[in-house]
Structures are given as structure tokens and as C-alpha cells.
Amino acid sequence: MKPYLPLFQRKLEGAALFAGLLCILLVNIAFKYADFLEFKSRSWASFRGDLVNIVPLIAKNGRAYQRLYVKNDDGITLTVAYFAKDEFKINMRVGFRVKTDGVTFADFLSRRFYAPSVLVWANEAEASLRDRLFDAIALQHEDKLTKELFGALFLATPISKELRDAVQLFGVSHLIAISGFHLGIIFAFLYALLNLPYRFFQNRYFPYRNARWDISLVVFLLLGGYLWLIDMTPSFLRSYVMGAAGFLFLWRGVNVINFELLFLCAAFLVSLFPHLAFNVGFILSCFGVFFIFVYVRHFGDSFKVWQSAVLINIWLFLAMTPLVHYWFGALSVMQFACVPLSILFVLFYPIEAVLHLIGWGGILDSFIVKFLSFQVQSLEVKTPLWLLAVYILLSFGAAKRRIFTLALALLGGGFFISLLR
Numbered sequence: 318m319k320p321y322l323p324l325f326q327r328k329l330e331g332a333a334l335f336a337g338l339l340c341i342l343l344v345n346i347a348f349k350y351a352d353f354l355e356f357k358s359r360s361w362a363s364f365r366g367d368l369v370n371i372v373p374l375i376a377k378n379g380r381a382y383q384r385l386y387v388k389n390d391d392g393i394t395l396t397v398a399y400f401a402k403d404e405f406k407i408n409m410r411v412g413f414r415v416k417t418d419g420v421t422f423a424d425f426l427s428r429r430f431y432a433p434s435v436l437v438w439a440n441e442a443e444a445s446l447r448d449r450l451f452d453a454i455a456l457q458h459e460d461k462l463t464k465e466l467f468g469a470l471f472l473a474t475p476i477s478k479e480l481r482d483a484v485q486l487f488g489v490s491h492l493i494a495i496s497g498f499h500l501g502i503i504f505a506f507l508y509a510l511l512n513l514p515y516r517f518f519q520n521r522y523f524p525y526r527n528a529r530w531d532i533s534l535v536v537f538l539l540l541g542g543y544l545w546l547i548d549m550t551p552s553f554l555r556s557y558v559m560g561a562a563g564f565l566f567l568w569r570g571v572n573v574i575n576f577e578l579l580f581l582c583a584a585f586l587v588s589l590f591p592h593l594a595f596n597v598g599f600i601l602s603c604f605g606v607f608f609i610f611v612y613v614r615h616f617g618d619s620f621k622v623w624q625s626a627v628l629i630n631i632w633l634f635l636a637m638t639p640l641v642h643y644w645f646g647a648l649s650v651m652q653f654a655c656v657p658l659s660i661l662f663v664l665f666y667p668i669e670a671v672l673h674l675i676g677w678g679g680i681l682d683s684f685i686v687k688f689l690s691f692q693v694q695s696l697e698v699k700t701p702l703w704l705l706a707v708y709i710l711l712s713f714g715a716a717k718r719r720i721f722t723l724a725l726a727l728l729g730g731g732f733f734i735s736l737l738r
């Protein structure tokens with residue numbers, strides 16, 4: 318077997334490519350800044366878009382209000398605190414007058430910000446394909462949590478605070494957010510589904526074709542359509558671009574299990590879409606792949622496949638804990654369940670997809686509701702900024718030396734000492 322080629326033959330090639338991506342990034346930021354100046358040129362700006370999420374909350378003074386998330390046609394999400402008692406529905410078309418003086422360029426660049434706003438109008442909008450698919454999923458479930466769960470699993474729809482808290486306590490938030498893990502499962506499922514009919518026609522009409530190339534190409538085209546359907550979800554966008562790039566490079570004989578490919582894909586996406594640098598899902602997705610590569614580099618040849626399937630999930634759980642807890646504080650002993658649950662999810666996800674296709678999506682709802690409603694004691698533990706800096710340094714050290722992987726695992730496990738108090 319021929320050895321794999323490096324991604325870059327010379328360091329100068331990589332430097333030139335990243336310099337080009339940096340120029341693209343700077344040009345995009347310049348255009349965004351011009352849009353920002355236009356937005357800030359008036360004290361009040363108009364903002365119209367689709368209502369993508371509604372979160373009922375209680376203010377400190379005991380007054381009920383709604384937190385509305387409105388996404389416009391440019392992909393910018395406005396957060397509104399709305400105290401009036403109007404009734405809203407997801408996917409309504411709404412228009413607001415937005416006070417601009419408190420919005421910074423960083424807020425605008427991240428394409429997600431809060432601003433005091435006044436409702437101007439609200440209309441029922443025509444249901445999109447994604448909305449109709451969600452309705453078809455929701456009709457198969459009676460409980461609100463399972464409707465949200467499977468909407469998020471298959472269509473990346475927003476979830477309520479109740480469901481978000483439940484999945485965080487079990488450490489399975491990464492299973493709800495559609496990312497590279499899901500892409501791998503979907504790819505394998507579609508490949509297996511297309512393989513038999515393709516082989517039938519190949520043997521009769523085009524035996525000269527490469528089945529792996531053709532089927533993989535078709536699957537990636539289908540996944541591209543799925544990416545569009547779920548509105549370019551950042552974590553899935555990263556995994557799709559990296560998967561497609563890896564597929565093309567692999568056929569060219571290039572080693573794709575390397576950090577250069579990850580950094581190249583991440584830099585490419587951020588240069589085109591600067592807001593991804595602020596997106597938590599995108600950041601966590603990149604670090605997840607980074608730590609998979611760390612495991613493969615240091616331990617890939619040390620264990621059998623079934624052993625690595627278990628160990629890599631344990632490693633990811635420990636290595637990702639400090640980073641996850643920079644944004645999400647809930648810590649519970651039940652988060653250790655994420656390791657077996659992640660392994661079981663490989664079967665659960667395609668089975669549920671088939672059940673929903675034949676109209677039996679609610680068959681396991683009673684077990685799922687009991688699982689999500691299970692009461693778990695938890696603590697609020699956040700990673701301080703100084704510890705995050707240490708964590709990032711250790712992470713880059715782990716890319717080179719195995720000893721740093723042990724330090725990261727101990728750091729992640731150390732968070733759970735808090736539960737012994």
C-alpha cells in the first residue's frame with residue numbers, strides 16, 4: 318500500500334493558502350463593517366424576519382414576558398424581550414423597529430444580538446418545506462419534549478430551555494445538535510441503502526465505474542441538500558465541508574486524518590462566514606474533531622476497533638468537559654452516561670429515522686419521556702477564563718505529545734470532584 322501524501326508538499330504552499338484566506342476574511346469583514354455603519358446610521362432601524370423561537374420567561378419583578386428570536390433573510394438573529402401579551406407562533410413573519418445605539422460591531426458580526434425593539438407588524442407566513450416536515454414529525458408525538466427532540470435531531474429546530482437543561486444534565490447535548498457525528502451515521506446509512514441497487518446496475522451496464530466513488534458522490538450531494546434544508550447549521554456545515562474535502566483529498570492519496578485539514582476547513586469557512594468564529598456549536602464541533610485526531614495520532618494503533626469505539630468516547634467526554642463548561646455550567650454525575658449513550662445513538666438515530674418515515678415515530682416515546690424527566694441533582698460549575706487559557710495550551714500540546722493528553726483527561730475529570738462536596 319502506497320504511503321499517504323501530505324496535504325501540503327511545502328510549508329510555503331500552506332502559508333500562501335492561509336494568507337489568501339486571511340485576505341478573503343478581511344474583505345468580508347470590511348463589507349460587514351459597511352453594513353454595520355449603515356445599520357447604525359439611524360437611531361432606529363427596521364428589522365423583518367421569521368420568528369424562529371419563543372421562550373417564555375419571568376422577570377426579576379415577577380412579570381411574565383417572552384424572549385423572541387427573529388431571523389432575517391441575511392441570517393441575522395435578533396433577540397427581543399417582549400412584555401405585551403400578544404400571541405405569537407413559530408415561523409410567523411414579523412417586523413420590528415430596533416434601537417441601534419447599544420449594538421456593537423462584534424454583536425453585528427456574530428449575526429446574533431439583543432436590542433430594545435418595538436413590534437410593528439406580525440403576519441402568518443407560508444409554511445416552508447422544513448416547517449411541513451416538522452409538522453409531519455410532530456404529529457407522530459403527543460409529548461412536547463419528544464416533538465422538540467426529534468425536530469432538533471432531524472431538522473435542527475430550536476429547543477426549549479426545559480429540553481436543553483435535560484440533555485445537558487445527561488451530557489448528550491452533542492447528540493441533539495446535528496454535527497459530524499450525525500453526518501457519519503447518515504452517510505453510512507445512505508451508502509448502505511444505495512449500495513445494493515447500484516451494484517445491480519453496475520454489474521449489467523457499467524462495470525468499469527468505481528462504485529465507492531459514485532455512491533459517495535451521490536451521498537454527498539444528498540447531504541448537501543440536507544444541509545440547505547436545515548438552514549446551514551454551523552456544526553453540520555463544518556462537518557459537511559470537512560467530509561467533502563476529506564473525500565476528495567483521500568481519492569488523491571492525501572492523508573486526511575491530520576490537523577492541517579481541520580485548520581484548513583475551519584479557516585476556509587470562517588473566511589467566508591466570519592460569524593462562525595463566534596458560534597459555540599461551530600467551535601465545539603472543531604474541537605471535537607481536533608480531539609478525535611489527537612486520539613488517532615497517539616492511540617489509533619494501540620487498540621482494536623471495538624475498544625477504540627469505547628475509549629474515544631471516554632476521551633472526548635473528558636477532553637471536552639472544560640471547554641463545554643465555559644458556556645454551559647450544569648454538572649451532574651449522570652453526565653458519565655454520555656459514553657454508553659453516544660455508542661447506542663449509532664443505532665438509535667437511523668432506527669428512529671426509519672420509524673418516522675413509516676409513521677411510527679412515537680413508538681418509543683414513553684421510554685424517552687421517562688428518561689428526559691428523570692430528576693438529577695446538579696451543580697453550576699463554569700470554567701474560568703484563566704483555566705480556559707491553560708486548557709487551550711494543553712490542547713495544542715496534546716497534538717504533539719501524548720503526555721498532554723493525560724493532563725487534559727485529568728483536567729476534565731477534575732471538574733467532577735466538585736460533586737463530592
